[in-house]
Amino acid sequence: MATGDGHGAPVHRARRDPEGRRRAIVEAAAELIVEEGPGDLTHRRVAERARVPLGATTYYFSSLEELREAALQRLADRIDEELRGIAEELAAADGDPAVLAEALHACLADRGQVRADAALYFAAIRRPALRSLALRWFDGLTEILSAHTDPDAARAVAVFSDGATVHAVLHDEPLDVAALTHTITTLMRRGTSRSRSEGRTG
Amino acid sequence: MATGDGHGAPVHRARRDPEGRRRAIVEAAAELIVEEGPGDLTHRRVAERARVPLGATTYYFSSLEELREAALQRLADRIDEELRGIAEELAAADGDPAVLAEALHACLADRGQVRADAALYFAAIRRPALRSLALRWFDGLTEILSAHTDPDAARAVAVFSDGATVHAVLHDEPLDVAALTHTITTLMRRGTSRSRSEGRTG
Amino acid sequence: MATGDGHGAPVHRARRDPEGRRRAIVEAAAELIVEEGPGDLTHRRVAERARVPLGATTYYFSSLEELREAALQRLADRIDEELRGIAEELAAADGDPAVLAEALHACLADRGQVRADAALYFAAIRRPALRSLALRWFDGLTEILSAHTDPDAARAVAVFSDGATVHAVLHDEPLDVAALTHTITTLMRRGTSRSRSEGRTG
Amino acid sequence: MATGDGHGAPVHRARRDPEGRRRAIVEAAAELIVEEGPGDLTHRRVAERARVPLGATTYYFSSLEELREAALQRLADRIDEELRGIAEELAAADGDPAVLAEALHACLADRGQVRADAALYFAAIRRPALRSLALRWFDGLTEILSAHTDPDAARAVAVFSDGATVHAVLHDEPLDVAALTHTITTLMRRGTSRSRSEGRTG
DNA sequence: TATGAATGAGTCTTCATTCAT
DNA sequence: GATGAATGAAGACTCATTCAT
Numbered sequence: 001m002a003t004g005d006g007h008g009a010p011v012h013r014a015r016r017d018p019e020g021r022r023r024a025i026v027e028a029a030a031e032l033i034v035e036e037g038p039g040d041l042t043h044r045r046v047a048e049r050a051r052v053p054l055g056a057t058t059y060y061f062s063s064l065e066e067l068r069e070a071a072l073q074r075l076a077d078r079i080d081e082e083l084r085g086i087a088e089e090l091a092a093a094d095g096d097p098a099v100l101a102e103a104l105h106a107c108l109a110d111r112g113q114v115r116a117d118a119a120l121y122f123a124a125i126r127r128p129a130l131r132s133l134a135l136r137w138f139d140g141l142t143e144i145l146s147a148h149t150d151p152d153a154a155r156a157v158a159v160f161s162d163g164a165t166v167h168a169v170l171h172d173e174p175l176d177v178a179a180l181t182h183t184i185t186t187l188m189r190r191g192t193s194r195s196r197s198e199g200r201t202g
Numbered sequence: 203m204a205t206g207d208g209h210g211a212p213v214h215r216a217r218r219d220p221e222g223r224r225r226a227i228v229e230a231a232a233e234l235i236v237e238e239g240p241g242d243l244t245h246r247r248v249a250e251r252a253r254v255p256l257g258a259t260t261y262y263f264s265s266l267e268e269l270r271e272a273a274l275q276r277l278a279d280r281i282d283e284e285l286r287g288i289a290e291e292l293a294a295a296d297g298d299p300a301v302l303a304e305a306l307h308a309c310l311a312d313r314g315q316v317r318a319d320a321a322l323y324f325a326a327i328r329r330p331a332l333r334s335l336a337l338r339w340f341d342g343l344t345e346i347l348s349a350h351t352d353p354d355a356a357r358a359v360a361v362f363s364d365g366a367t368v369h370a371v372l373h374d375e376p377l378d379v380a381a382l383t384h385t386i387t388t389l390m391r392r393g394t395s396r397s398r399s400e401g402r403t404g
Numbered sequence: 405m406a407t408g409d410g411h412g413a414p415v416h417r418a419r420r421d422p423e424g425r426r427r428a429i430v431e432a433a434a435e436l437i438v439e440e441g442p443g444d445l446t447h448r449r450v451a452e453r454a455r456v457p458l459g460a461t462t463y464y465f466s467s468l469e470e471l472r473e474a475a476l477q478r479l480a481d482r483i484d485e486e487l488r489g490i491a492e493e494l495a496a497a498d499g500d501p502a503v504l505a506e507a508l509h510a511c512l513a514d515r516g517q518v519r520a521d522a523a524l525y526f527a528a529i530r531r532p533a534l535r536s537l538a539l540r541w542f543d544g545l546t547e548i549l550s551a552h553t554d555p556d557a558a559r560a561v562a563v564f565s566d567g568a569t570v571h572a573v574l575h576d577e578p579l580d581v582a583a584l585t586h587t588i589t590t591l592m593r594r595g596t597s598r599s600r601s602e603g604r605t606g
Numbered sequence: 607m608a609t610g611d612g613h614g615a616p617v618h619r620a621r622r623d624p625e626g627r628r629r630a631i632v633e634a635a636a637e638l639i640v641e642e643g644p645g646d647l648t649h650r651r652v653a654e655r656a657r658v659p660l661g662a663t664t665y666y667f668s669s670l671e672e673l674r675e676a677a678l679q680r681l682a683d684r685i686d687e688e689l690r691g692i693a694e695e696l697a698a699a700d701g702d703p704a705v706l707a708e709a710l711h712a713c714l715a716d717r718g719q720v721r722a723d724a725a726l727y728f729a730a731i732r733r734p735a736l737r738s739l740a741l742r743w744f745d746g747l748t749e750i751l752s753a754h755t756d757p758d759a760a761r762a763v764a765v766f767s768d769g770a771t772v773h774a775v776l777h778d779e780p781l782d783v784a785a786l787t788h789t790i791t792t793l794m795r796r797g798t799s800r801s802r803s804e805g806r807t808g
Numbered sequence: 809t810a811t812g813a814a815t816g817a818g819t820c821t822t823c824a825t826t827c828a829t
Numbered sequence: 830g831a832t833g834a835a836t837g838a839a840g841a842c843t844c845a846t847t848c849a850t
Contacts, residue, residue, distance in 0.1 A: 016849065018813065037328065039241040042840065055815040058842060115327065122324045125317065125371055126239065134372055156362075156385040159377065163365030169327055170336055175361065183358040186392050187385065218830080244823065257832035266824065420828065422834065441732065443645040447820065459823095459836040468820065519731065526728045529721065529775055530643065538776055560766075560789040563781065567769030573731055574740055579765065587762040587793065594792050622809080648844065661811035670845065 022060050024050045029071035034115045038123035041068050069130065072123055075116040076133040082107060083140040095148025097188045101181035104161055108174030118169045121162075138162060149188045156187045224262045226252045231273035236317045240325040243270050271332065274325055277318040278335040284309060285342040297350025299390045303383035306363055310376030320371045323364075340364060351390045358389045426464050428454045433475035438519045442527040445472050473534065476527055479520040480537040486511060487544040499552025501592045505585035508565055512578030522573045525566075542566060553592045560591045628666045630656045635677035640721045644729040647674050675736065678729055681722040682739040688713060689746040701754025703794045707787035710767055714780030724775045727768075744768060755794045762793045 028050035032041055043057045043064060050057075061067035086103045093099035107113055117137060124134035138158050145154035160183060168174040230252035234243055245259040245266060252259075263269035288305045295301040309315050319339060326336035340360050347356035362385060370376040432454035436445055447461045447468060454461075465471035490507045497503035511517055521541060528538035542562050549558035564587060572578040634656035638647055649663045649670060656663075667673035692709045699705040713719055723743060730740035744764050751760035766789060774780040 016813070021813090037241070037324070039239065043842085044840080053815050055817095055844095056813090059814065062842090064841060118324065118327060121368055121372065122239070122320065125320055131372060138369070138372075152381060152384065155377075155381065156388075159365035159369050159385070160358075160362045161365065162368040163361035163363065166323055166364040166368060167340070167361050170323065170333060170340075175357075179354060179357065182354065182392075183361070183389065186358075186388060190384075190388050220830090245825085246823070255832050257834095260825065261831060420834075425834090441645070441728070443643065446818085448818080457836050459838095460834090462821065463835065466821095522728065522731060525772055525776065526643070526724065529724060535776060542773070542776075556785060556788065559781075559785065560792075563769035563773050563789070564762075564766045565769065566772040567765035567767065570727055570768040570772060571744070571765050574727065574737060574744075579761075583758060583761065586758065586796075587765070590762075590792060590796050591789065594788075624809090649846085650844070659811050661813095664846065665810060 018060075021050075021052060021056060025052060025057055025060055025067065026070045026074050029067050030074045030116075033068070033071050033075065033119050033123075034112050038068060038072065038119045041071070043067075068123070072120055072130060072133055075120060076136045078113070078116065079120075079136050080140065082113070083137065083144065086141075087144045090144060090148065095145075095188070097185040098181050100145075100157075100188075101177055101184045104164065104184070105174055105177045105180055108164055108168040111172070114165055114168045114174075117165050145188070149190075153188055153190050156190075157184055160184070160187060220262075223254060223258060227254060227259055227262055227269065228272045228276050231269055232276045232318075235270070235273050235277065235321050235325075236314050240270060240274065240321050243273070245269075270325070274322055274332060274335055277322055278338045280315075280318065281322075281338050282342065284315070285339065285346065288343075289346045292346060292350065297347075297390070299387040300383050302347075302359075302390075303379055303386045306366065306386070307376055307379045307382055310366055310370040313374070316367055316370045316376075319367050347390070351392075355389055355392050358392075359386055362386070362389060422464075425454075425456060425460060429456060429461055429464055429471070430474045430478050433471055434478045434520075437472070437475050437479065437523050437527075438516050442472060442476065442523045445475070447471075472527070476524055476534060476537055479524060480540045482517070482520065483524075483540050484544065486517070487541065487548065490545075491548045494548060494552065499549075499592070501589040502585050504549075504561075504592075505581055505588045508568065508588070509578055509581045509584055512568055512572040515576070518569055518572045518578075521569050549592070553594075557592055557594050560594075561588055564588070564591060624666075627658060627662060631658060631663055631666055631673065632676045632680050635673055636680045636722075639674070639677050639681065639725050639729075640718050644674060644678065644725050647677070649673075674729070678726055678736060678739055681726060682742045684719075684722065685726075685742050686746065688719070689743065689750065692747075693750045696750060696754065701751075701794070703791040704787050706751075706763075706794075707783055707790045710770065710790070711780055711783045711786055714770055714774040717778070720771055720774045720780075723771050751794070755796075759793055759796050762796075763790055766790070766793060 025046060029041060029046045032045055032049060036045075041064065043054060046067065047054045047057045057067065061070065086100070086107075089103055090096070090100055120130070120134040120136075124130040138161075141158040141161055142151075142154045145157055148154075149157075164175055164180065174180075227248060231243060231248045234247055234251060243266065245256060248269065249256045249259045259269065263272065288302070288309075291301055291305055292298070322332070322336040322338075326332040340363075343360040343363060344353075344356045347359055350356075351359075366377055366382065376382075429450060433445060433450045436449055436453060440449075445468065447458060450471065451458045451461045461471065465474065490504070490511075493503055493507055494500070524534070524538040524540075528534040542565075545562040545565060546555075546558045549561055552558075553561075568579055568584065578584075631652060635647060635652045638651055638655060647670065649660060652673065653660045653663045663673065667676065692706070692713075695705055695709055696702070726736070726740040726742075730736040744767075747764040747767055748757075748760045751763055754760075755763075770781055770786065780786075
């Protein structure tokens with residue numbers, strides 16, 4: 001029943017920057033997820049990493065799960081940026097598979113990025129609400145490639161890229177560029193004979 | 203010589219069976235890992251699932267981590283069985299990509315299997331000791347395929363199959379057989395024809 | 405996901421007496437409920453009062469609510485004892501209202517008892533499962549009195565006795581014996597003219 | 607002199623109304639106490655219920671306890687209103703016990719009212735300062751009845767009415783009117799007849 | 809004046825692990 | 830050998846209260 005005898009009168013000297021604080025907390029959580037996996041997130045670790053008091057982590061997020069989702073959201077947003085870059089490069093190169101392979105290799109060489117992907121995948125397995133987040137890369141890549149090859153080939157490449165992510169995370173380094181190039185080229189060429197000739201105007 | 207004094211042949215209830223018990227515990231842990239992920243394993247849940255006393259789980263395994271590894275080991279062993287089956291089918295079909303696609307599709311349609319793979323991958327990220335377990339599928343498939351195509355193509359198919367696993371776990375159902383067949387065929391043919399000349403892998 | 409890095413290896417030197425421990429915990433909880441009300445129960449206070457480690461309170465009761473109920477159960481059991489005593493006295497006195505009044509006065513003079521009643525009543529308001537516990541006194545008294553007066557009168561006396569409990573708990577002392585005697589006599593006589601003459605055989 | 611420059615009559619949004627706000631907070635707290643019990647009151651819940659910012663609850667009341675008391679005060683005030691109505695009815699009926707029984711039954715049928723009483727009783731047990739609030743009903747009823755019967759009988763009826771409150775709160779419905787009428791009649795008649803001689807109260 | 813940001817104490821609960829039996 | 834009792838660390842979460850603005 002908690003007769004309400006009070007919890008004390010904490011002295012606190014706080015920076016007054018809610019936005020920044022929230023951001024710092026999410027950022028810290030995202031880092032921890034990349035480092036330790038989505039399941040090992042705790043308020044305490046986040047607070048410590050973000051250099052905020054424990055209470056702040058519960059003040060800004062009504063549950064740990066909410067915080068986790070915000071952090072995964074952030075990781076997914078980074079994937080979107082990545083994708084935008086790839087889309088531009090690829091458009092500039094008129095869908096050249098080698099360019100995609102290079103870009104993919106760069107992504108896969110970034111361990112943080114790869115682990116972030118893995119964390120998203122894993123977190124989404126038992127959290128259907130996160131599926132769309134986890135599929136950002138796959139769906140985004142498929143869409144980008146659809147401008148340069150047929151949908152089935154696009155999907156095949158996207159599937160392959162997820163496999164390459166698993167490969168990178170388990171080997172601590174990505175497949176070599178040549179292998180990526182070869183496979184991606186093979187898969188993209190497959191259904192492109194026609195659409196490719198359309199694109200070739202230069 | 204009295205027959206009813208209770209001293210005769212000792213009534214050994216439920217004959218001790220350390221091996222069986224150990225196996226039951228590992229089995230229960232494996233199930234839980236598939237259902238809940240490798241991180242949510244607890245002695246209590248395992249004991250309950252295995253119908254053994256709590257103490258048994260710490261008696262047979264000196265730490266939770268050890269139990270977890272034994273369970274993951276078991277999951278990996280099942281993968282080996284799966285691979286053996288695929289190897290045979292494929293050998294019988296003389297490396298027909300369509301047969302591989304069918305077999306892969308069957309694996310991917312088994313949610314338990316897919317989640318077991320995912321659990322292994324995820325557990326291995328931060329546990330180098332588990333890498334070899336997690337790579338069983340990849341390495342095994344690569345080896346099997348090496349009998350039917352060149353090493354690079356084999357590896358490409360194995361990478362693709364891991365991607366297909368990710369796809370299945372995130373979509374709750376596998377890619378359709380046609381798509382699998384098409385892609386696998388494309389990738390495997392590559393290694394048996396002379397088109398290889400254009401893509402080099404160091 | 406709790407990667408299972410362990411919680412430590414506590415040294416513990418425990419008395420090995422589960423029954424006694426459980427009893428001590430319930431007893432402590434009952435005391436606290438009497439002193440502070442059912443809503444102010446906490447694991448920590450119970451542990452401190454019972455001189456057991458915090459963990460013991462959660463080991464023996466899977467939730468605080470379960471512990472609370474066990475404690476209230478215990479308080480209710482004491483009420484039953486009380487009632488048995490009253491039943492005997494009253495039977496021996498052939499249902500003499502003055503004897504009941506004396507007994508009731510004695511109960512009401514026991515602050516612990518009165519507060520225990522109040523705690524039971526209050527706890528039961530929002531916990532239908534506890535209603536039967538809270539009604540032990542009322543139902544028991546009604547039944548006892550049914551042997552000495554008609555059901556309606558019995559119920560009226562029981563209701564009055566609950567009012568007297570409220571009175572006692574709010575005044576820190578019971579109604580005087582004379583007032584109790586007068587009212588109980590009036591209420592019991594009311595419907596007893598006939599049944600009373602039956603009982604009068606001495 | 608320009609009309610559209612926004613400098614003219616200040617647009618005072620939602621005119622400040624400290625009194626109203628305070629009232630809204632107390633009202634919300636009173637509702638919560640009736641619904642959840644006096645111990646489950648929190649600033650947050652009150653603020654939400656009253657549709658005021660969290661800060662308002664601490665701005666108008668220097669502590670939660672103060673707010674709780676204000677809310678209990680309000681509940682007690684409602685009891686006074688109730689009592690005034692009963693007093694009038696009873697006066698108009700020249701102290702007819704049946705009229706009192708009807709009125710009491712109506713009160714007891716109002717679950718909110720009954721729970722408010724129970725909350726007051728319970729809160730007062732460990733807060734002597736609230737005793738007078740909790741005794742409003744008892745004292746008020748006793749006084750009203752004193753105009754129609756002797757003090758002892760009046761008190762007996764008041765005690766009985768508290769018992770009827772306990773009964774109602776534990777059974778979720780009041781004693782039937784017939785039972786109330788019968789008992790109240792019996793108790794009140796006592797004080798107007800000469801039967802008083804047998805029971806003395808110091 | 810009014811408010812929401814801030815915070816740490818304290819709540820229940822879970823659990824790996826140890827150890828007496 | 831086996832097991833359940835034992836325990837304290839740690840986790841998520843709530844909240845009264847203070848204070849900057």
